[in-house]
Amino acid sequence: MSEEASGQIDNVMHEDRMFPPSSEFSAKSRIGSLAEYQTIYDRAKEDPESFWDEIAEAELHWFEPYDTVLKGAGTDVEWFVGGKTNMAFNCLDANIETGHGDRLAIIWEGEPGDTRTLTYAELHREVCKFSNVLKGLGVGVGDVVSIYMPMTPEIAIAMLACVRIGAIHSVIFAGFSAEAIADRNNDANAKIQLTADGLWRRGKCIPLKETVNKALEKSPTVEHCIVLKRCENDVEMRAGRDHWWHELNEKASADCPATPLDSESTSFILYTSGSTGKPKGIRHTTAGYNLWAKKTFEWVFDHRDDDIYWCTADCGWITGHSYIVYGPLSNGATCLMYEGAPNFPAENRFWELVEKYKVTILYTAPTAIRAFVKWGDDHVEKHDLSSLRLLGTVGEGINPDTWVWYHEKIGGGKCPIVDTWWQTETGGIMLSPLPGATSTKPGSCTKPLPGIVPVIVDESLNPVDKNNGGMLCIAKPWPGMLRGIWGDDERFKQQYWETYPGNYLTGDNARIDDDNYYWIMGRIDDVINVSGHRLSTIEVESALVSHPNVAECAAVGRPHDIKGQAIAVFVTVKDAVADDELRQKLRLHVRQEIGALAVPDDIRFTESVPKTRSGKIMRRLLRDIAAGKEATGDTSTLEDFSVLAKLRESDDQ
Numbered sequence: 001m002s003e004e005a006s007g008q009i010d011n012v013m014h015e016d017r018m019f020p021p022s023s024e025f026s027a028k029s030r031i032g033s034l035a036e037y038q039t040i041y042d043r044a045k046e047d048p049e050s051f052w053d054e055i056a057e058a059e060l061h062w063f064e065p066y067d068t069v070l071k072g073a074g075t076d077v078e079w080f081v082g083g084k085t086n087m088a089f090n091c092l093d094a095n096i097e098t099g100h101g102d103r104l105a106i107i108w109e110g111e112p113g114d115t116r117t118l119t120y121a122e123l124h125r126e127v128c129k130f131s132n133v134l135k136g137l138g139v140g141v142g143d144v145v146s147i148y149m150p151m152t153p154e155i156a157i158a159m160l161a162c163v164r165i166g167a168i169h170s171v172i173f174a175g176f177s178a179e180a181i182a183d184r185n186n187d188a189n190a191k192i193q194l195t196a197d198g199l200w201r202r203g204k205c206i207p208l209k210e211t212v213n214k215a216l217e218k219s220p221t222v223e224h225c226i227v228l229k230r231c232e233n234d235v236e237m238r239a240g241r242d243h244w245w246h247e248l249n250e251k252a253s254a255d256c257p258a259t260p261l262d263s264e265s266t267s268f269i270l271y272t273s274g275s276t277g278k279p280k281g282i283r284h285t286t287a288g289y290n291l292w293a294k295k296t297f298e299w300v301f302d303h304r305d306d307d308i309y310w311c312t313a314d315c316g317w318i319t320g321h322s323y324i325v326y327g328p329l330s331n332g333a334t335c336l337m338y339e340g341a342p343n344f345p346a347e348n349r350f351w352e353l354v355e356k357y358k359v360t361i362l363y364t365a366p367t368a369i370r371a372f373v374k375w376g377d378d379h380v381e382k383h384d385l386s387s388l389r390l391l392g393t394v395g396e397g398i399n400p401d402t403w404v405w406y407h408e409k410i411g412g413g414k415c416p417i418v419d420t421w422w423q424t425e426t427g428g429i430m431l432s433p434l435p436g437a438t439s440t441k442p443g444s445c446t447k448p449l450p451g452i453v454p455v456i457v458d459e460s461l462n463p464v465d466k467n468n469g470g471m472l473c474i475a476k477p478w479p480g481m482l483r484g485i486w487g488d489d490e491r492f493k494q495q496y497w498e499t500y501p502g503n504y505l506t507g508d509n510a511r512i513d514d515d516n517y518y519w520i521m522g523r524i525d526d527v528i529n530v531s532g533h534r535l536s537t538i539e540v541e542s543a544l545v546s547h548p549n550v551a552e553c554a555a556v557g558r559p560h561d562i563k564g565q566a567i568a569v570f571v572t573v574k575d576a577v578a579d580d581e582l583r584q585k586l587r588l589h590v591r592q593e594i595g596a597l598a599v600p601d602d603i604r605f606t607e608s609v610p611k612t613r614s615g616k617i618m619r620r621l622l623r624d625i626a627a628g629k630e631a632t633g634d635t636s637t638l639e640d641f642s643v644l645a646k647l648r649e650s651d652d653q
Helices: 023-028 034-046 048-059 089-097 120-136 153-165 178-188 208-216 245-251 288-303 318-330 348-358 364-377 399-408 489-496 539-544 580-594 619-626 641-649
Strands: 070-073 078-079 103-108 115-119 144-147 170-171 192-196 200-203 204-206 225-227 243-244 268-272 280-285 308-311 334-338 360-365 390-393 417-419 454-457 470-474 504-512 518-523 529-531 533-535 550-560 564-573 602-605
Touching: 034 048, 034 144, 048 070, 048 288, 089 120, 089 153, 089 288, 089 318, 103 120, 115 120, 120 153, 120 245, 144 153, 144 178, 153 170, 153 268, 153 318, 170 178, 178 208, 178 268, 178 280, 200 550, 208 225, 225 245, 243 245, 268 318, 280 288, 288 318, 308 318, 308 348, 318 334, 318 504, 334 348, 334 641, 364 399, 364 550, 390 399, 399 417, 399 539, 454 504, 489 504, 518 539, 529 550, 529 564, 533 539, 539 550, 539 564, 539 580, 550 619, 564 619, 580 602
Parallel strands: 103 334, 144 170, 144 192, 170 268, 192 225, 225 243, 308 334, 308 360, 360 390, 390 417, 564 602
Antiparallel strands: 070 078, 103 115, 200 204, 268 280, 454 470, 470 504, 504 518, 529 533, 550 564
16 A cells, blocks of 8 residues: 555654663652553553552542542543542642641742742632632532633632632633633633733733723623732723622632532633634543643652742643643642743743742743744853753644753753643643653654553554554543533534544644654644655654754645645744745755655745744644635634734745
């Protein structure tokens, strides 16, 4: 069978550099060898019910014990059936009961430089008070609370207050438009809106309440709006509907026992965009999600009691849910939260914070790392980053050369890097190195975590050969898996479960190399078919990024009369003139790095590429531009619409 007929994806990138963990790091790790990992992995695969039963009993508090660990599969799966627990209890009360009430839970710094800390006992008090605020406005089990707030401690307090009383939170990134807020509020039938007067971004107050006011004109189910005072800017408050957070909080009792909730009760909805149609409300439950977030945080970040952990994400995304709030706090971690941009007031702000707070674990996105590379090493070198012991990446695949820069310049050549692959839908990390056990390869997410059984198949649903790519699926249930799309069971079945019955379709392509390491090869829709050869966009991009004059790029396919598709790339340059001479150099570089087949037909220089507000490149929009078409599908997550306009104005080919 030919590659074209089978639907396998050609692998044109070769990366053989290996970085083993130091013996010193491994000796102190929770999982300190590949053999130990394999033993745990095999047990989870062979007897998942016994494996997860033991962990759930030990690591979650149960108001009522479950009678069945795992029931059903696919769309009908249930975890810890009959049990009752509470995520806020597991994050707060459980830590206080074990004597960690005085431990710092949150260290927060705002963009203007204001700071605040909360111990677990203090955070517990604030969560209880705000839980009573919500109850006082009629919020009960199953009601949806919409959260559109800045990255202050109050966003974590709000999330924890919701799950404490059984309300369902729907966090919306505080950069979305009024229309996007209203769409999500209406889909979820939100009862309460939480927001702030504004947030600080690059020295300016962004007026959140103003945007929310417009959204609430089109959100008929919202009965009350609670407003946090952050920027002290003037806001319009509607009598009877709008309330100041601090005024309600002052009157509230700090006594609010956690509500026992069924394992399968919905804890939150988080909207993620599809390529077409309306955003999907991904639904996560209580016990399984909590356990997965807790255990994956412990495994992947090798958490220790004295760590200062910083995930640079926003709580508007799943990374903020799982690895700022629920995963770390369930483990009693101390988390740094930061409100502002990484380059304000200067490009060294992140490194200033790492030095100031002696951060030990840093978890950030490849998009941010590529920006750091572009800004130059001098911003890094003026700071002492020796406190760092572990680095992580999240959001999309990281190019090998960017990975090496991160390892050398930020990690000082000593910090393991956990390159994590997962999704909003998966609830937590699925593929990742374990820092004390796994030798890493730049650009590879390496191995599946215990409980995860990946399969890679071609378009005929046959297993692909090693070193060829295909569709990544997950064969067995895992505790953190999504339980549906809010209000759309049919879309849930069709999108995730019907392509390869009994297996979860991730929507990503992947391959396995000779060492049985996994490599993510981009979204299924992002494959480029050149003369019958199916190529991964990330491999073309990685070849270009390895050129010293390329800061960032995005590769897409466009229609071609002879080849089927041509390769079009959008390139952001550094330290060079963007001209025809550079185009020819880049084409030659790609030819030398990965072969003639992958040489771009079109190279378009641009100041930036369109990204989602979480930092992922929106290749779907670039495909439309490359083909000369108008953009289609959902664009609510687009960070900067002017980028599209500038690209359309450009006639550089």
